[in-house]
Structure formats: C-alpha cells, structure tokens
Amino acid sequence: MSEIRETLFRYLTMLQLIPRSPGRIATPVLLEKLRERGFQVDSRSLQRDLRDKLALHFPLICDDSQKPYRWYFDREFHCNLPALDVPSALTLVLAEEYLKGLLPPVVIAQLGPQFSDARQLLNDLSGNDLSQWHKRVRAIPNGKALIPAPLEEVTWQTVTEALLTHRAIEVTYLSRSSEKERFFTLHPQGLVSRHSVTYLVATVNDYTDLRQFALHRIRHAQLSETAWNEKSDFDLDAYIQGGAFGYRQSQKTITLSVNVAPQVAWLLTETPLSTEQSLTPLPDSRWQHLEAQVPDDQQTLWWLMAMGANVQVLAPADWRDDIVDTARQVIAQHHTPEKLLSTS
Structure with missing residues (x-):
C-alpha cells in the first residue's frame, strides 16, 4: 500500500512540476527535481511514467525536437495542485499588476x-470581503516605468534552461557600444530584472570576469556543447550589493552634504536615503541640511539630478560640478534647439 501511495504522490508532484506551454522542462531537470523531493526514481521509470501513464490521461506533450526531450502541458490545461486559496489568489493578482512593468x-x-486562475477564483467569491481587496489596491513601480523590451520566447526558454541545467549557450548579441552583432559563448550565472530590462549575468568564452547581457539584445540563442564554466564563489546577492547594477564609480562610501527643500526633507524623513543620515534645520529657512553616507555610484547622483532645484549639493565637489555642468548643457540645448538638430 505504501508503494502505491508513493507512486500517487510522485504523479501529483510531476503534475505540479511540468509547466504549461510555452514553458518546457527537460527530462533530466524533472528527474533532479523529483529526487530533491525524496522520490527515488531512475530515468527509464520517469520516461515510462510520462509516456505510458500521465500522457494517457492528461494533455502532456513531448518536445522531441532536441535532446534531452522536454515536456509540457497544453496551454489550456488547468491543474491547480494544490488548489489556490483566497490569500494566494490575491497575492497573484497584485503581483501581476506590479510585474507587468518589470518583466x-x-x-x-x-x-x-x-x-x-487567481482572478477567476476572486470573481467567484464575490461574497468574501477579502476577495474584493484586489479591486481596491494597486501596486505601482517607483518612478516612470518604461514598457519592457520585447523578448523572443525561444530566447527566454533557452536562457532559463541553460541556467537550470548548468549549460553554456551560443548567442548572437547586439552590442550597444558598437551597434554590431557579435557571437559569444556565454556561461550563465544568474538573472536580474532591473526596471524594464532583464539581464543575464554570465562569463564570456574562456574569461572569468562577469558581464551583463540584456536579454532583448540576444538575437539568437542555443544550448552549447561547450562545458559550462562555473564561478564557484559567485553569490548573486553579494554581486548586486557590491554595486554591479548601481554603476559604482568606486567601492568606497562617501559623505553626501546637501541642503534640501522642505518637501524633500519630508520625503527623506519617511523614506531615508541612507541608514546613516541626519537632517538639521537651517537657520531662518524652511530648508534642512542633509548629511548621509552613500555609495559612490551614479544612481545616487542621478537621484540628486532628478530633484532639480529642490536640492543644493555642497559635497562631494565633483558631484556638485557634474550637476552644474549638466544644468548648463540642458539650458543651452533648450535655448538653441536648432543647433542641436543641425549637428545630429
């Protein structure tokens, strides 16, 4: 009886793990995930389960266009295991609103x-007060969210499969700096979604330094026969916290000294710029003086520029000079727009 129950649970787990189209899961990946969950099954038994058991009763499809074979369910197949509850459905609906501008x-x-499925469940439970929450709440990204760049479905599938199965990929990539397509062998290490662009963090060819590749600039991608080069000491969180996506000028922390308008002071009181900051009222003024320990990065500098006339940067001096130079260029361009057009 215990063997029958274990087989049943294995089938239920497989139904949860196999994605709907256009997703795919390779047989070795499915096998590894089952073993991670405590199911001792070999490759031949797994193939038999998929082909002779599940495929007879469910719209399970095998993509045999390449090896290893990849499995998926028909796009219209609905199988909620476990079934959604109201809090989970609510979370999904709110997540959709937020992620549309990011992914x-x-x-x-x-x-x-x-x-x-989540929206349908909430609509069906009109008498449940919590089910109406999604009509009253919205999640809005901070700042202006650009429309995400289009991304080829096959590119996404290839990159994510390579990341999951520890495979290298061959890509044709449009370089923004040279505006030319270049061919690389990439060794994926991680994925990062930043604003409206998703980046692949990878090493290139035989080099060991990490680089970032915008997925929408990948013109073609396929799994490579080249052995995957792993960076054993790579930690994605540490990589991000080290300023990889903050355009750091250096690894040091600097002291920012700024006079700020009342509305900015209020903002920074509620949502600080840094864990180490102080705001001091200026004599005979509604403005306040801000001192904060911040990373030496362009992100913070751009934030200051966005504040416009609501901030007066005192230090560091090179940041103050950058802001002044930028302001002069903006004024010059708006005073003589025909000059800009004639030189473009």
Whole structure:
C-alpha cells in the first residue's frame, strides 16, 4: 500500500512540476527535481511514467525536437495542485499588476494561466470581503516605468534552461557600444530584472570576469556543447550589493552634504536615503541640511539630478560640478534647439 501511495504522490508532484506551454522542462531537470523531493526514481521509470501513464490521461506533450526531450502541458490545461486559496489568489493578482512593468511580455504570458486562475477564483467569491481587496489596491513601480523590451520566447526558454541545467549557450548579441552583432559563448550565472530590462549575468568564452547581457539584445540563442564554466564563489546577492547594477564609480562610501527643500526633507524623513543620515534645520529657512553616507555610484547622483532645484549639493565637489555642468548643457540645448538638430 505504501508503494502505491508513493507512486500517487510522485504523479501529483510531476503534475505540479511540468509547466504549461510555452514553458518546457527537460527530462533530466524533472528527474533532479523529483529526487530533491525524496522520490527515488531512475530515468527509464520517469520516461515510462510520462509516456505510458500521465500522457494517457492528461494533455502532456513531448518536445522531441532536441535532446534531452522536454515536456509540457497544453496551454489550456488547468491543474491547480494544490488548489489556490483566497490569500494566494490575491497575492497573484497584485503581483501581476506590479510585474507587468518589470518583466518581459513573454514571461508575463507564461504566468498568464496562473494569473487568470487567481482572478477567476476572486470573481467567484464575490461574497468574501477579502476577495474584493484586489479591486481596491494597486501596486505601482517607483518612478516612470518604461514598457519592457520585447523578448523572443525561444530566447527566454533557452536562457532559463541553460541556467537550470548548468549549460553554456551560443548567442548572437547586439552590442550597444558598437551597434554590431557579435557571437559569444556565454556561461550563465544568474538573472536580474532591473526596471524594464532583464539581464543575464554570465562569463564570456574562456574569461572569468562577469558581464551583463540584456536579454532583448540576444538575437539568437542555443544550448552549447561547450562545458559550462562555473564561478564557484559567485553569490548573486553579494554581486548586486557590491554595486554591479548601481554603476559604482568606486567601492568606497562617501559623505553626501546637501541642503534640501522642505518637501524633500519630508520625503527623506519617511523614506531615508541612507541608514546613516541626519537632517538639521537651517537657520531662518524652511530648508534642512542633509548629511548621509552613500555609495559612490551614479544612481545616487542621478537621484540628486532628478530633484532639480529642490536640492543644493555642497559635497562631494565633483558631484556638485557634474550637476552644474549638466544644468548648463540642458539650458543651452533648450535655448538653441536648432543647433542641436543641425549637428545630429
């Protein structure tokens, strides 16, 4: 009896792990995930389960266009295991609102069935007060959210499969600096979604330094026969915290000295710029003096520029000079727009 029960639980787990189209899961990946969950099964038994058991009763499809074979369910197949509860459905609906401005459309499309199920559950429970919460609450990204760049579905599938299975990929990449397509062998180490662009963090060819590749600039991608080069000491969180996506000028922390307008002071009182900051009222003024320990990065400098006339930067001197130079260029361009057009 215990063997029958274990087989049943294995089938239920497989139903949870196999994605709906356009997602795919390779047989070795599915096997590894089952073993991680405590199921002792070999490759031959797994193939038999998929082909002779599940495929007979569910719309399970095998993509045999390449090896290893990859499995997926028909896009319209609905199988909520476990079934959604109201809090989970509510979380999914709110997450959809927020992620639409961050993730590539192909990724949102893959999550579409789950979002649809969540909305349907909430609509069916009109008498439940919590089910109406999604009509009263919205999640808005901070700042102006640009429309995510389009991304080829096959690119997303290839990159994510390579990341999961520790495979290298061959890509044709449009370089922004040279505006030319270049061919690389990439060794994926991580994925980061930043604003409206998703980046692949990878090493290139035989080099060991990490670089970032915008997924939407990958013109072609395929799994490589080249052995994957792992950076054993790589930690994605440490990589991000080290300023990899903050355009750091140096690794040092600097002291920012700024006079700020009342509305900015109020903002920074509620949502500080730094864990180490102080605000001091200026004599005979509604303005306040801000001192904060911040990273030496362009992100903070750009934030100051966005504040415009609501801030007066005192230090560091090179940041103050950058802001002044930028302001002069903006004034010059708006006073003589025809000059800009004639030189473009």
